[in-house]
Every structure is written in C-alpha cells, then in structure tokens.
Amino acid sequence: MTERIYLRHPARNETVEIRTGFSWAAFLLGFVWAWMKRMWLVGLLMLAADLAIGLIGFAGLTADVISLALSILFAVYCGMRGNQWHRRDLERKGYVTLAQP
Template sequence: MATYRILEHPLHGPRAVKQGWSWPAFFFGVFWALYKRIWILAASLFGFIVLSSVLIPATVEGQLISNVLFLGLNLTISLKGNQWYASLLETQGYQYQMQVEARNPNEALARSAEQKAAMANDAIQGSFRDDDQRTEHDDNDHDNDQNGGGNAGGGKSTGTFVG
C-alpha cells in the first residue's frame, strides 16, 4: 500500500496525492507534467530536451552523456514529482487534511471520507456527552439549592454577602 496526502479545496473538493516515487513521472516526464498542469516543469523539461539535442554532439559519447543526463532527470522527477504536485495544489488553495494508506487514489479518497465521517460522529457524540454532563451538573446545583443554599455544609456559607 502507498501513502497518500489528502488535500481539499473549498470549491473543487478533495484530491489524493501519492507520496514518494512516481512511475508515471519516470516513464512519461514531460507528458506527466502537462497532465498534472505543472507548466513550469513541463516547459523546463521541454527546454532541456531541445537544448541537449542541439548542444550534445550526435556521437556515441554524446548519446551516452545524453542518456545519463535524461536518466538523472527522470529519477529526479520521479522522486520529487508528487511533492511538486502537492505544492502546486497548495498554492491553488488546497489545504492538507490528512494522510491515509491505500492502494490507489480513489481508495485513499474513500478512506479519508470514512475517517472524516467517523471524526464528525465522534464530535457529535462528544457534544452530547458534554450536554449530558452539563445537565447533570445543573440538576445537582438545583438539588443543592433546595437543600440549603448550594453547599454540602447545610447552609453555612463562607462567602461574603452584599445586600
């Protein structure tokens, strides 16, 4: 299972972003960046491809250098791509909600919805418990008022009465 960050936007809803390695970013680089709408990364990758094809000679040594550079670039994108995507979403107004373990993004969103529902249910039950405790406390105060002014000493008060 993978770890997903759940980010939520008030208008656009939640998104699940996998943490760690990205195979699509490794294999599809520029196209992955375009799909994720990481325009600066896509433009940088495209520029790197164009510059390397112009500047690196078309020899066996040049091809080896080019392959090593592209491998390093793809490794970097694969390791950092999801982190960059999450940062982009945060700049667009998405806020971090939670982290969940899941097999895929849809399962991650479903698990986060379940956890939110459980937390909301706990909060509602907690407020009912608080209300019950307040009611019980108020009932005890009412009983004490009827039995001698609200203290267990039978009506003897240690406070100052100003009248």
C-alpha cells in the same frame, strides 16, 4: 511503501489524492505527465531540460552516451520529485492538507 495525502480546495469542495514517494508516471512520461496535471511551468521546464540533454547527443559518439546517461538521471530525478511538485502546485492553488486518520 507509499502513503496518500489528501488535499481539499475550500471554495470548490474538491478533494485530491496525492501519493508520496516515487512517481512512475513522472519518470516515464516526463513533461507530458506535468501537463496532464496542469502544471504548465513545470512541464515547460522539463521539456526544456529534455531538449537541452538531447542536444548534447549531437556532439558525437561519446556525447551520445553522456546524453543517454543524463536523460536517465533526469527521469529518475523527476520520478523522485514529481509528487512533491504536484502537491506544492496544488497548495499554491489554494488546496489545504486534510488531517490524516
């Protein structure tokens, strides 16, 4: 079960809700999800990794299967770490964690 963490920006008086646990959006959308969250560098790194994994598939039939397996593993990794990356990005932008009730 996922729980929610709330972060607040003191200057903008804005509160953002971050879920913990697996991020289905990061798993399914990859770098597009990161760009939607305005995490430009993370999205660029995810795109570079996707392209590098995709290029492996051009080496032959066996490499194509390896490329598919690596793509799935990378998507699972992004899903597992996505919410943590988003929270860390917001904390770097000045958001602070609110006390949990």
